[in-house]
Amino acid sequence: MPVATTSFLFCVCQTGAEGAIAEELAGSRPTLRRAFARPGLITFKDTAGEVAPDLRLGAVFVRAFGASIGPVADMAGLVAAVRRFCPEGQAVRLHVWERDVSRPGEEPPGHQYGVQAAEVRARIEAVWDETGRELLPGARAEHGDWVLDVIVANDEPWWLGYHLHGPEHGAWPGGRIAVEMPPEAPSRAYRKLEEGLIWSGAPLRAGDVAVEIGSSPGGASYALLRRGVEVHGVDPAKMAPVVLDYHKDQPGNHFVHLHRPMSLVQRSDLPPVLHWVLLDVNLAPQVALIAARRLAARPRGALMGVLLTLKLDDWKAIRHIPRFLNSVSAMGMVEVKATQLPSNRMEVFVCGLTEKGKARLQEPKQEPKQEPKQEGEQDEQKMKPAPKRAKKQKVKPAN
Numbered sequence: 553m554p555v556a557t558t559s560f561l562f563c564v565c566q567t568g569a570e571g572a573i574a575e576e577l578a579g580s581r582p583t584l585r586r587a588f589a590r591p592g593l594i595t596f597k598d599t600a601g602e603v604a605p606d607l608r609l610g611a612v613f614v615r616a617f618g619a620s621i622g623p624v625a626d627m628a629g630l631v632a633a634v635r636r637f638c639p640e641g642q643a644v645r646l647h648v649w650e651r652d653v654s655r656p657g658e659e660p661p662g663h664q665y666g667v668q669a670a671e672v673r674a675r676i677e678a679v680w681d682e683t684g685r686e687l688l689p690g691a692r693a694e695h696g697d698w699v700l701d702v703i704v705a706n707d708e709p710w711w712l713g714y715h716l717h718g719p720e721h722g723a724w725p726g727g728r729i730a731v732e733m734p735p736e737a738p739s740r741a742y743r744k745l746e747e748g749l750i751w752s753g754a755p756l757r758a759g760d761v762a763v764e765i766g767s768s769p770g771g772a773s774y775a776l777l778r779r780g781v782e783v784h785g786v787d788p789a790k791m792a793p794v795v796l797d798y799h800k801d802q803p804g805n806h807f808v809h810l811h812r813p814m815s816l817v818q819r820s821d822l823p824p825v826l827h828w829v830l831l832d833v834n835l836a837p838q839v840a841l842i843a844a845r846r847l848a849a850r851p852r853g854a855l856m857g858v859l860l861t862l863k864l865d866d867w868k869a870i871r872h873i874p875r876f877l878n879s880v881s882a883m884g885m886v887e888v889k890a891t892q893l894p895s896n897r898m899e900v901f902v903c904g905l906t907e908k909g910k911a912r913l914q915e916p917k918q919e920p921k922q923e924p925k926q927e928g929e930q931d932e933q934k935m936k937p938a939p940k941r942a943k944k945q946k947v948k949p950a951n
């Protein structure tokens with residue numbers, strides 16, 4: 553039987569960002585028409601025809617996307633959908649995740665993402681043999697995997713889709729990078745930065761030197777310190793003791809506080825060899841970018857890149873994003889990418905790499921000093937072993 557295709561696209565995002573995605577895609581993909589939306593999920597019909605599973609979307613506010621199969625009422629519906637849409641002989645990577653229940657950081661007390669998804673995943677695994685396809689063990693997608701997306705939300709029917717895993721897709725279900733935050737971390741910014749480092753693959757290493765503009769109370773600085781980075785933090789507000797005391801009276805990387813606003817920091821206040829410029833200030837991006845540019849601008853022979861959190865006034869600010877990214881390029885960054893991370897609120901994360909930073913990507917990877925745990929890894933531990941060791945079959949993505 554020929555494999556079925558769909559002309560629908562699903563996009564998963566932060567709750568409230570659905571309209572922003574429609575606006576973002578209106579310019580780049582004029583053949584899309586809005587079809588259906590729920591908080592954190594929006595679908596489109598492509599009037600030009602089939603949505604290719606290896607589609608490149610290039611949308612900042614989209615966390616996960618793919619060809620949309622639509623809702624299924626029960627397990628029989630899921631099995632039938634796999635048989636219709638997944639080519640025979642094709643091994644499948646299963647991604648099951650929950651739509652966001654609230655804005656990041658505003659989840660009801662005790663809420664934990666992943667519990668419902670793990671239960672649904674186990675039920676699907678129990679009947680998987682009925683699909684007649686091999687199930688790849690584990691949740692972490694690899695390049696070329698045919699991924700079945702199963703989006704769950706309370707009592708609603710599961711929403712199904714599929715995609716071929718490639719550079720625009722997160723390796724973990726739904727693009728959600730769950731970072732375990734140590735209890736002593738001074739702020740959520742710990743999680744934001746770890747997510748950003750994992751998402752971007754920024755080649756940050758132990759022994760690097762970073763400046764962080766807007767460093768108080770210190771979540772991001774603490775994440776950097778734990779990765780072995782020396783941090784110079786610029787902020788008129790106080791830093792948490794856990795940051796100030798890091799490696800106190802011991803050899804190793806330290807934190808240095810430039811206890812003043814960024815306008816009062818001169819380039820000469822910073823170490824001559826600087827690998828990273830980070831920024832997370834509650835100021836308009838236009839203002840923040842000028843400061844980052846002043847500190848990152850040439851000559852900075854060792855600079856690997858910039859990692860910036862830009863605050864947006866509202867969703868309408870998305871129209872300024874191309875301009876923001878141009879100004880990051882103008883800092884000497886040869887590769888610039890942006891996304892709204894799972895724990896970003898009304899903000900976006902931008903990673904820019906210099907020629908040197910890009911070259912470092914080609915070097916053998918150094919293990920981070922502290923390896924953050926990811927949601928998929930936890931899932932895999934909970935998951936029972938796959939029924940049989942599936943042989944992975946790759947589908948070659950089209951260009």
Ligand SMILES: C[S@@+](CC[C@H](N)C(=O)[O-])C[C@H]1O[C@@H](n2cnc3c(N)ncnc32)[C@H](O)[C@@H]1O
Pocket residue numbers: 738739740741742765766767768769770771772773786787788789812813814815832833834835
């Ligand atoms: C979102 S918080 C930063 C969180 C921090 N990165 C962390 O990891 O905990 C924004 C910070 O920007 C700082 N800030 C605001 N205006 C600033 C300025 N002109 N210069 C330096 N820092 C500034 C604030 O004091 C505040 O601590």
